[in-house]
Amino acid sequence: MPPIAGKRLLALIFATLVIGLIIGYSTGYYVGGLGTPQTGGVSERTYTLGVTFALSGAVSSVCVQWEPVVRMAIDDLNNLAKSMGLNIVFKPHILDDGGTADGALKNVQTLYATGVRIVIGPALSSQVKAVKAFSDSNKLIIIAPCSNSPALAIRGDYIFRTQPSALGESKALAALAVQEGLKSVVSFHLNDEFCNVFAQSFKKFFEESGGTVLYDLVYQSGQADYGSDVASLASWVAKLNPDAVFYCGYATDGANVLTHAADEPTLRGVRWLTVEGFYGASEVLTHKVVDFARAVKMIGIRPVPITNPLYDEFVEKLKKYGAAPTLCSENVYDAVMIAGLAVLRAGGSSDPDVLRRALIEAAKTYYGPGGWGLFDENGDRLQASFRLWTMAFVNGTYQYVDIGHITDSNIVIEKKL
Amino acid sequence: MEIYRAILCSYVFSWIYILSSLPLTLSYRTTKVFNFAHPIFITYGAYVVIIVNEVLGREIPLAVAVFLAFVVGGLVSLISHLLVFKPLSYQRVSSNVYMVTSMGLWFIYQYVLYIVCQLLTRRYDVNFLSYSTIEYKDVRFLQDVLGLNSMPQYTITATLIGVSVGVALYILFNKTVLGLSLRGIADNASLVAICGVPINRLVNLTWFLVGGITALSGVIWVNFSGSTTPDLGLNIVVDNFAAAFIGGLYSLPITAVASIVLALIENMLLAVLNYYFGVQPTVRIAIVFGIVLAILVARPPMGAGGGLPYRFIKRVSRK
Numbered sequence: 001m002p003p004i005a006g007k008r009l010l011a012l013i014f015a016t017l018v019i020g021l022i023i024g025y026s027t028g029y030y031v032g033g034l035g036t037p038q039t040g041g042v043s044e045r046t047y048t049l050g051v052t053f054a055l056s057g058a059v060s061s062v063c064v065q066w067e068p069v070v071r072m073a074i075d076d077l078n079n080l081a082k083s084m085g086l087n088i089v090f091k092p093h094i095l096d097d098g099g100t101a102d103g104a105l106k107n108v109q110t111l112y113a114t115g116v117r118i119v120i121g122p123a124l125s126s127q128v129k130a131v132k133a134f135s136d137s138n139k140l141i142i143i144a145p146c147s148n149s150p151a152l153a154i155r156g157d158y159i160f161r162t163q164p165s166a167l168g169e170s171k172a173l174a175a176l177a178v179q180e181g182l183k184s185v186v187s188f189h190l191n192d193e194f195c196n197v198f199a200q201s202f203k204k205f206f207e208e209s210g211g212t213v214l215y216d217l218v219y220q221s222g223q224a225d226y227g228s229d230v231a232s233l234a235s236w237v238a239k240l241n242p243d244a245v246f247y248c249g250y251a252t253d254g255a256n257v258l259t260h261a262a263d264e265p266t267l268r269g270v271r272w273l274t275v276e277g278f279y280g281a282s283e284v285l286t287h288k289v290v291d292f293a294r295a296v297k298m299i300g301i302r303p304v305p306i307t308n309p310l311y312d313e314f315v316e317k318l319k320k321y322g323a324a325p326t327l328c329s330e331n332v333y334d335a336v337m338i339a340g341l342a343v344l345r346a347g348g349s350s351d352p353d354v355l356r357r358a359l360i361e362a363a364k365t366y367y368g369p370g371g372w373g374l375f376d377e378n379g380d381r382l383q384a385s386f387r388l389w390t391m392a393f394v395n396g397t398y399q400y401v402d403i404g405h406i407t408d409s410n411i412v413i414e415k416k417l
Numbered sequence: 418m419e420i421y422r423a424i425l426c427s428y429v430f431s432w433i434y435i436l437s438s439l440p441l442t443l444s445y446r447t448t449k450v451f452n453f454a455h456p457i458f459i460t461y462g463a464y465v466v467i468i469v470n471e472v473l474g475r476e477i478p479l480a481v482a483v484f485l486a487f488v489v490g491g492l493v494s495l496i497s498h499l500l501v502f503k504p505l506s507y508q509r510v511s512s513n514v515y516m517v518t519s520m521g522l523w524f525i526y527q528y529v530l531y532i533v534c535q536l537l538t539r540r541y542d543v544n545f546l547s548y549s550t551i552e553y554k555d556v557r558f559l560q561d562v563l564g565l566n567s568m569p570q571y572t573i574t575a576t577l578i579g580v581s582v583g584v585a586l587y588i589l590f591n592k593t594v595l596g597l598s599l600r601g602i603a604d605n606a607s608l609v610a611i612c613g614v615p616i617n618r619l620v621n622l623t624w625f626l627v628g629g630i631t632a633l634s635g636v637i638w639v640n641f642s643g644s645t646t647p648d649l650g651l652n653i654v655v656d657n658f659a660a661a662f663i664g665g666l667y668s669l670p671i672t673a674v675a676s677i678v679l680a681l682i683e684n685m686l687l688a689v690l691n692y693y694f695g696v697q698p699t700v701r702i703a704i705v706f707g708i709v710l711a712i713l714v715a716r717p718p719m720g721a722g723g724g725l726p727y728r729f730i731k732r733v734s735r736k
Contacts, residue, residue: 056531057648061547064535191699217691220699224652225430225642228684229698231422232691238419239692252547252644259550259643263569266419282544283644289549322539 045088047343049074049336050111050119054099058221061251061281063123066145066332067094068321070120073336081344088348090340097122101130112140117350118339118359120332125149125193132159139352141359143335146328148303149193150201153378158352160359160375162331162338164303164383166198169275172386172406173246173301174205177273179411180299182243185273187216188233188257189248198248198275214240219253226253230260230267237266244271245296251327254278255289262292276302280326285391285398293391297417299403300389304330305371306405314369330369331381338363338373384408390417418692420685427684429571429641430656432579433459434676436634437653438660439586440627445666446603447623450502450515454523456650456657457530458628461493462486462635463645464530467548471541479553479574479636486636487629494628495621497522523650530647547646551639571641578633586630599623655702656683659709663716675712682708 051070053063070092077090093116097103104127111119112134118141122128125147135142135158142159148166152159177185185206189195196218203213215236219229237245245267249257254277261267272293278284279302292298304311314333315325323329342359349355366373376382388404404413441455465486470477501522505515534545556573560566565573590596598619601609610616639645656679664672682705690696690704 055535056528056546058646060646061544064538064546218697218699220701222652223701224638224649225426227426227642228423228688231419231426231684231688232698234419234422235688235692252646255547255549256643260422264419264422281547283547283549286549286643289643322542 045348047088047090047340047348048093048114048116049090049339049343050108050116051092051094052097052104052107052111052119052121053094054103054123055094055096057099057103058252059099059123059250061283062326062328063099065280065323065326066123066329068323069318069329069332070094070336072318072321073333073340077337077340080340084344086344088344090343092120092336097127099124099127101127104128105130105134108134108140108142112138115350117141117352117355118143118343120145120335120339123147123328125152125197128152128159128161129193132157135159139356141339141352141355143339143359145331145335147194148380149197151193151197153376153380155378157379158356160363160379162335162370162373162381163328165376165378165380166194167201168384169301169303169386170198170201171205172411173273173275174202174209174211175409176299176301176388176406176411177206177244177246178209178211180244180271182211182271182273184212184214184240184242185244185246186233186236186240186242187213187246188229189216189218189246190250190253190277191218191220195248195275195277199246202246213246214242219257221253223253226256227260230257230264233261234264234266237270242270244273247272247274248277250277251281251283254281255283255286258284258289258292259286262288268292268295270296272296272298274298274300276300276327278327279389279400280324280329285400287398290391290393290398294417298390299417301386301406302327302389303383303385304387305383306385306387306407308369308371310367311369334366334368334370334373337368338366341366388413418688420688423684423688425569425572427680429575429637430680430684431677432575433634433637433641433653434656434660434680435673436579436582436637437631437657438664438672438676439669440630441657441661442664442666442669442672443603444623444627445661447599448498448502448620449512450519451512451666452497452502453516453519454497454526455519455627455631456654457523457526458490458494458631458650459635459638459653459657460530460647460650461526462490462632463639463649464534464545464635464647465489465632466551466636466639467545467645468533468537470551471537471543471545471548476552476554478555479577480555482551482553482636483578483633486632490632490635491625491627491629493526494631495625497628498621498624527647527651534647547644548639550641550643553640556640571637574640575637578637582630582633595619595622656680656705659705663709663712679705679709 053066054060055064074090074092081088095107097107104122108119108131120143123146128144128147131142139158144161146163147161148163150165150167153165187199189199206213217233217236219226311330314330341362342355345362346354346358360375363373363375371383374382385407387402389400389402392401394401403415437459445451466482469485501518537545552570556570590600598614602616602619606616660672660675660679663675687698687701691698
C-alpha cells in the first residue's frame with residue numbers, strides 16, 4: 001500500500017469514527033430524551049407527565065378548557081421546583097382521546113410506551129373503566145380529574161381520582177330534594193357510567209328519605225339531537241305529575257336537552273334538579289335556557305369545598321392563561337400538582353410502587369383549589385362538602401351562580417331562587 | 418301523550434334528511450361516486466353560519482346564511498371533485514378506491530374544522546366546539562308580520578328552505594335544458610357527450626349543487642338544535658345514508674319519502690314505544706337499522722352498486 005493511500009485510509013477511518021461519535025451522541029441524547037425521567041444537559045432533569053383529554057368529540061367543549069389549567073399547574077410546579085433549588089423540569093405530553101374509551105386506552109398505551117409513568121386523565125368514568133386493566137397490569141398511575149362513578153372506587157389499584165366519589169354527592173342531592181319539599185321525581189339522564197350510577201344512588205337515597213322516583217328515562221349519547229327524548233320526558237311528566245325532574249347530562253347534550261325543554265310548557269311547570277355535568281359550559285348559557293332555569297327554579301350540585309380562598313385565587317390566576325373554570329377545572333389543577341409533588345417526593349424515581357406511595361403521601365399534605373387532596377382507601381378524594389348552583393342573568397351576562405352549600409347534613413340556601 | 422314536540426322534531430328532521438340525502442343520490446347517479454365525505458357539507462353549512470354570526474355580530478339574517486352556506490358547501494364539494502375524485506377517475510380506479518378516498522377526505526375536512534374551531538375559540542373567547550342556537554332576525558320579522566310568534570322559528574326556517582329548494586330543483590330538472598342535460602348524464606353520459614353537451618362542466622356544476630344544497634340542512638340545524646359540534650355530520654350520517662340507500666341511490670322521490678319515514682320512526686315511533694311499552698330511547702339506533710334492513714330486504718334498492726335491480730332479475734327469471 002502506498003504511504004499516501006495509507007494516510008488517506010487512516011483519515012477516512014478517523015473521520016468515520018468522529019461522524020459516528022457525533023451521530024451516536026445525538027441519537028443517544030434524543031432517544032434518552034424520550035424516557036422519563038431523563039437527564040438534559042449537565043444537571044437539569046425533565047419529567048414528563050402524560051395527559052389524555054377529550055380535545056375533540058362530544059365532551060371537548062369542557063376538556064379544551066383544561067389545557068390552560070394543565071399549563072398553569074406545570075408552570076406552578078416548575079416554579080416550586082426552582083424555588084426549592086431542584087434541577088427538575090416538568091413538561092406535559094397532551095394527547096386527544098376524543099372522549100371515547102378506545103381513544104383513552106390507545107393514548108394511555110402510547111404514553112406508557114414513551115416512558116410516561118403518571119397520566120392525568122381521562123375525563124369520563126367510562127374511559128377510566130377502559131384503561132383500568134392496562135393501568136393495573138403495567139402499574140401505570142392514572143389520576144382521573146373528573147371521574148366519580150362509585151363503580152370505580154376500588155381499593156389498592158393504580159387509579160386515583162381527584163373528584164370525590166358520587167355516592168356522597170347523590171346522597172346530598174337527595175337530602176336537598178327532601179328539604180325543598182319534593183316528594184316525587186322523574187329521572188332523566190344520559191346512558192353513561194357516571195349518570196347511570198348517580199341516578200341509581202339518588203333513587204336509593206331519595207326513596208330511603210321517603211321520596212319516590214316515579215320513572216327513569218334514559219337517553220343515548222352521540223346523537224345529533226335529543227328533541228324526541230325531551231318529548232318522551234314531557235309525556236311522562238304530564239302523565240305522572242311529579243314534583244321535579246332529576247337531570248344528568250353533559251355540555252353538548254345538556255345544551256340541546258335544555259333548549260328543547262325550554263320550549264315545552266309541561267316541563268316548565270316542574271322543578272329541576274341537576275348535577276355538575278354541564279356546569280361551566282358556555283353553550284348552555286343562552287337567554288332561552290337561563291330563562292328556563294329561572295322558571296323551573298333549577299338547582300345543581302357540584303363537589304367543591306364551600307369556602308376556599310384558593311379556589312378564588314385559582315379562578316383569578318386562570319384568567320391570565322385565557323381560560324375560565326369549567327367542570328372539574330380545579331380537580332385537573334390538583335391532579336397535576338399532586339402528581340408533580342409525588343415525583344419530587346419520590347426523588348424523580350420511575351418505580352411505580354415508590355411513585356404510588358409518594359402520591360398518597362403527597363396528597364395528605366396538599367391543599368389546592370379543589371380542597372384537601374387526601375385520598376380515601378379507594379384512591380378517591382375524600383370530601384363531603386358541595387356547592388349549590390343555578391344559572392342567572394348577572395351584571396349584564398348569563399352566568400353560573402353559586403346559591404348555597406351542603407356540608408354533611410347541613411343544607412344552606414344563601415340566595416333565593 | 419305529549420305528541421306536539423315529537424311531531425315538530427319529525428317535521429324538521431324530514432327536511433334535514435331530504436336536503437342531505439337527495440344530493441347524495443344525485444351525486445351518485447351523475448358521477449357514480451359514493452361520497453362518504455358527504456355529511457361534512459352539513460357540518461360546514463352549519464359552521465359557516467356560526468362563524469359569520471359570531472364574527473360579524475349576532476343575529477345573522479336567514480337570506481345571508483343561506484347564500485353563504487350554499488356557496489361554501491358548493492365550493493368545498495367542487496374542490497373535492499377537482500382535486501381528488503376527478504384525478505382518480507382518470508386512473509379508472511374501482512368504486513372501493515373512491516369509497517376509501519372519500520372516507521379519508523371526510524377525516525381531513527373534519528379535523529380542519531376542529532383546528533379552525535379551536536383557533537376561533539381562543540381568538541373570540543366563544544366556544545365554537547359546541548355552539549348554541551342561532552335565531553335569524555329576518556325570520557323573526559316575518560313571524561311578527563304574519564303573527565306566527567307562537568310557532569317555533571325553526572319550523573318556518575325549515576319550510577322556507579325546504580320548499581324553495583324543492584321548487585328550484587323541480588324547475589331545474591323538468592323545465593330547463595340544463596336540468597335535462599344533467600338527467601341525461603345520469604342516465605347515459607356517452608350519449609349526452611355525442612350530442613355536444615359539455616359533460617365536464619356539468620359534472621362540476623352537479624358537485625357544486627350537491628355541496629350547496631346539503632349545506633342548507635346545516636342552516637336549518639343551527640336554528641333548531643341547542644348544540645352544534647364539528648361531529649354534526651358524523652351523528653347524522655347513518656340516517657342520511659339510510660335514506661339514500663332506501664331510494665336505491667337512484668330515485669329522488671323514494672329518497673325523499675324514505676327521509677320522511679326515517680324522521681317519523683326516530684321521533685314519533687320511539688316516543689310511542691317509550692310511552693306505551695316502556696321501551697327506552699337508547700334502542701333508537703337498533704330500531705332504525707332494523708326497519709331500514711326490513712325495507713331493504715322487502716324492497717331491494719334499484720341502482721345501488723350499479724347492477725341490475727334484484728327484483729328485475731327475479732321477474733326475468735320467473736318468466
